[in-house]
Each structure stands twice: as C-alpha cells, then as structure tokens.
Amino acid sequence: MTGRLRKILAGAALCAFAVTIGGPGGAAAAPGTGPAMTAMTAGADCDSPPAFGAGLSFATSVAPSDNRTSVVLTPRADDPKIQCGVNEVTLRKDVTYATVAGAGGQPRDLRLDIQTPTTGGPKPLVVYIPGGGFVVADRTGSIGRRTHIAEQGYVVASVEYRTILDGATYVEGVADVKAAIRFLRAHAAEYGIDPREAAVYGESAGGYLASMVGTTAGVKKFETGANLDQSSRVQAVVDWFGASDLSRIASDFDPATRAFYENSTDNALVRYVLGPNDPRRLLDVPAAVAAANPVTYAGPGDAAFVHFHGSNDRVISPSQTLLLHNSLLARGVQSTRFVVKDAGHGSLVPDGDTTAPMWSTTQVMRQVTAFLKRQLS
16 A cells, blocks of 8 residues: 555545434434434534544645536635524434445444434435545534534435445445435334435545436446335435546646556555456556446436535546536436535645635535425425
C-alpha cells in the first residue's frame, strides 16, 4: 500500500461526525420504541462540524466545470445553517438488516439507524448512505442533516454497507443498500414507513452507491439476500458529489493526481471494482469499469435525480456528477444539478479550507428537502 493511499484511508476512517443516542451499551431499541431525539434543542444549529485526519492528500488544482445545464449556488460559510429540534423525532439504533459474508468469509451483521417523526401516520422513506472512500461506512455520520430531513416528515434510515475492508466490491455494496431498502419495506409498519415511497441520499462513496441504486432497478446481480418479495426500487436519488465513471474520477485534477488514479493498482477504487487481489489498473479493464458505473445503467424509468457538487472539490472531480446528469437528461430521466460555488468535498477538505459549513446552509439544504417534497408525497 502506498503512503499516499494510507493517508487517504486514514482520513476516510475519521471523516464522520458521530453521536450516541440509544440504550445502555448501544443496544438496539425494540421496534416501535426509542428515545426522543434530545441531543438537539429547539432552534439549535445542527451543522455537522468537519472531522478528519491530518496529512490528507488532495488534488492541487481543479479544472472549471461546464455549468450550462446546472444551477450555481453561492452560499458562504457564515450563511444561516439548518436548525434541528423544531420537531421531535425518535431514533432507533443498531437495527440489524442483514447478515452477510464479511472479511475472510466470516458472518457480518449489517446495521442501520432509524429516525422517525413522532407525528402520526406512515411517512416516506429516505435511506442515507454514508461516504468513506469505499473503506469505511459509518452510519452515524451527518447526524445534523439526517435529523433535519427527518424533521420535515420523513423516516430516515442510515445504513452501513460492506467495503474493501470486508473484501467487498461495488456489487456487494449496491446489494447491501438494496437489501436495506427491502428490509425497511418488509418492516414498514414497525417503523412508520409508507412502503410505496422511498428515496436514497448519499455523500461521496455513498453518492455513487445511491446513483447505482437509482439506475439499476431490476438488475438481478444486485438483488441478493432476504426479503426478495419486496422491491428495492426508489422514486428519488439525492447524489452529493458521487462518482459516476470510476475511470475518470480524477479527470478534472492536476497531472500527478490523475496519474495516481490512472496508473496505480494500489488504491481503493481498484479494489472496489476488481476485488482485493487483482493486479490490473482500471484503465486496463474498461468493460469491468463500465459494469461498475451508474452512467452505464441510466435509462428511461429511472428515479428522479438531484446532484450537488462543490466547484472546488479536490477529491472527486466535479465533472463526475455532470456526466451522470447529462446522461440522465439525454435518456429522458428527470435530473437537476447544483454546483456549490467554491465548496470542497463536504467536510473532507484540506487544512485551512473554511468551506465545509456551506453544505449545511439553509440555501443548500432547502434544495434537498424541496426535491424530496416534489418526488415523495
């Protein structure tokens, strides 16, 4: 493993904001029960502060993106932030949704956390998919944004999925998210879910998986595990700075960064596409990479999409969301893309970068909740 990759993976493992709300020792609450969300008081700023490791490697330059089919937002780091605690939600932690083969073939429980508004009646489902560079999948991240969405009248389930540390590829990652959606539909009555309406919302690696879920309805290789009588189809996808063509993930960056991704056989992307022991580069296997790309599957009948990308993202090229956005539009799928001017890769930004709070401004988040309201009743 290269020193550069070690730095990236170390940061990814820390790039999450976690809170602990639940029973003693983190025990799962019984279905239909759980503590009220008391960590955020009424009117509290629920911005999730950045938390990541020092010494990360980022691209040194980002080429301008073509924004002709996109909407440019210009929030500032000191703009008003979303507020939490206005409406009460409950949180159930550590709900096992599947038991799968993990590292070394050992059984691995996959878990999710569920936030449910306390107001009566079934609510549409939003499945949150965390990022983590295909190395970690911390379902406790982005608690502020998840809480804000739940308070608008949605059941929000944050899911973990298998990564390269489990020996997994994208096939297992996509299958895990789809298994979580089927589980939640199978237990809709327990968790106050309207099973007819579901969205996925992912950040970074989670945005990639959300896009794969939104474009692969009915693709059998991603439908494995239990509750196969339930549908994993979603009606809406919120894609925050996710990849769409893994062979071009660094196409907007400086030559050294592009060379790292294009010429290396030792990075998380290669492992997530080809598996743990394949010695090839992604450029050597175009068919395998195409099979891992959301743009390959995009077509009529897909879920409606909304994409967000920072114009100064130095981790995933801003053109990645543009590629998928334009592909969806060309194939008759509803898609909107927002470019957050000067923003970086969410909370994963270089030292001294002050743009992370932009992602929790009311200007950005109102576009997320307005999209969900349009697509889910």
